[in-house]
Amino acid sequence: MASTIETATPLSQRTPQVSVDDLLAGLEPSFRFAEVSFDSYIPDQAHPSQAEAVEALRGFTQTIGAKPAGSLLGRLFGGKSKPAGAAGIYLDGGFGVGKTHLLASLYHAAGERGVPGDRRAFGTFVEYTNLVGALSFRRTVEVLSSYQLVCIDEFELDDAGDTTLMSRLLRELADAGVKLAATSNTLPGALGDGRFAADDFKREIQVLADQFRVVRVDGEDYRHRGLAEAPPPLADSAVEEFAAEHFSDQQVVVDDFTALCEHLSTVHPSRYRQLLTDVDVLVLKDVETITAQALALRFVVLADRLYDQDVKVVASGVPFDQLFTAEMMSGGYMKKYHRAVSRLTALVRSGQMGEQAL
Template identity: 70%
Template structure:
C-alpha cells in the first residue's frame, strides 16, 4: 500500500546552508551532458548552441578578462563579455544545455533558478551572497526574468559585482536581456539597470518547438474526483503519495516562501490533486509556477480532477506580461499528467 501524506500539512524550515547546498542541477538534470542533448535537425541553432556552450566550458578557469568594469572602462579593444545568455521558447532544451555546462565546467560553481538566487540574497544578505559567489568560477542562472523593480536593481548589482570579480555567468530565459521586465512593471524607469545586465552577455538564440510535446497526443482529461485516489494507489503501489485539495494547497502555498517549495515536496513520489480550479489571482499563479517547476525537477507524476492544466490560468494571464512563465508551467504540468495517466516518461 502507498504512503499517504498531505502537502498542506507540511511546513519545511530551510537554513541558509541548506539553500547553498542545493545550488546544483536538480534530479532530472543530474546526469545530462552535451552528448545526450538531441538537437532538432530542423533547427540548426540548437546544434550551434551546443558547440558554443562546449567552447565556453573549455574556456572556464583561464584568464578572467579583467572583470566587467575593466572591460567597460579599460583601454584597448573590448574583450569577450562575462557570460552567455540562452534565449528561446520553453521546451527547446535551454536548461539541459545549462546543466550540461555546469557538469562540464570546473568548480567551484553554482546552478540555480533566478528565484533561488533572489531567495538566497534574502536569506544571507546581499553582501554575504556576493562574498560567497565571487569565489566561484561559474554561476548558472536558469529561467532568468525580472518580475518587479526590486529584482531588477538587485540582480543588476549582484551580476555586476560577480562579473567584476571574474565570475563567468550563463543564463537562460524566454526574453532577450534588453527586453527583461517588459509588460510587468515600468521597465523604462529601470533602463540603466536592465542595460547593465544586457551588456554582460553574448546572446545565443535557441529556436524550436516544445520538445515535451513534439508529436505527442494531447494531455489526458482529468479523472472523476471520486476515482483519483483509487487510481493513484493502484497505479503507484508502495510509493509516497501527496493527496491534497487544490484549494487547500493553494492557500498553503501563500503561507510558505517559494524558496521552501523544493523541501515542501521532498520525498513525494506522486501528487494527487482534488478539484483543480482556474487560478484568478496573479500572485498565487506565480507561486504555483514555482511549485510546477519544483515538481518537474523531481519528475513527480500528477493525478488530478477538475479543470485540465491548460485551463489553470486565466486567458488574461496567458496573454499578459507573465505569459511565458504560465505557458512553461502548463507545458510541464501537462508532461507530468501524461506520465501519470498514459505511462509516458516525463519529457
C-alpha cells in the same frame, strides 16, 4: 473492492525550514538534470540554432576557471561588442527547447574539466534572490565570488527591486572573474517588459544585458512534439483509487487543490523544492482555474519544482491548459504560464498514461 494506498503528509500540511547551508548545498542541478550532458541533448535538425547553442556552450566551458582579462566595468560602457571571453552566456528561447538541459550540461562539463578550486552553483532566479535575503547582499557577493561558474535558470525580472538587486550582484560577480550563464524566455534587454515600469530602470536592465553573450535557441516544445493530447482529468472520486492501483510502491501525496493553493501563499517559493521531499506522485483533487496573479506566479514555481523532481501528477477538475485565465496566458507573464502548462501536462501524461515526462 476499491484499492487503497497509504499516502504521505499532504503538501498543504508541510512547512519546510531551509537553513543558509541548505540553500548553498542546494545550488546544483535537480534530480531530472543530475546526469545530463551535451551529448544527451538531441538537437532538432529543423532548427540549426540548437546545435549551434551546444557548440557555443562547449566553447564557453573552456573559459571557466581562466583568469579574467581586465575588469568588466571597463567593458560595460565601452560599446556593445562582446570579447571572446565574455563574462556570461545567455540562452534565449521559448519553453520546451531544452535550455535547462543545456545549462545543466554546462554545469557538469565545467566540473569535468578538473580545474583547481572548482566551485560551481546552479539555481533558479528565485533561489538566488532568497540567498541574498538570507545572507545579505554583501555576504552573498563574498560567497559566490569564490565560485568559478554561477548558472541562473528561469531568469525573469518581475519587479524593479529584483532588477536592481540582480544587476548589482551579477556585475560584482563578473568583476570578480566569475563566469555567468542564464536561461530565460526573454532577451536580457527586454526583461521586465509588461510587468513593471521598465523604462525607469533602463540602466540596470542594460547592465544586465551587457554582461551576456546572447545565444538564441529556436524550436518547438519537445515535451509535446508529435504526442497526442493530454489525458482528460479523472473524476474526483477516482483519483485516489487510480493512484492506489498504479503507484502502490511509490510515495504518493494527496492534496485538495484549494487547500494547497492557500498553503502556497504561506511558504516562500524558494522552499518549494523542500516541500516536495520524497514525493513520487502528487494527486491533485478538484483543480480550478487560478484567477489571482500572485497565486498563479507561485503555482508556476511549484510546477517548475515538480518538473525538476520528476513528480508524476494525477488530477481531477479542469485540465491544466485551463489552469490560468486567458488574460494571464496572453499578458506580461505569458511565457511563464505557457512553460508551466507545458511541464504540468508532461507530468500528467507520466502520471495518467505512463509516459516518461521528457
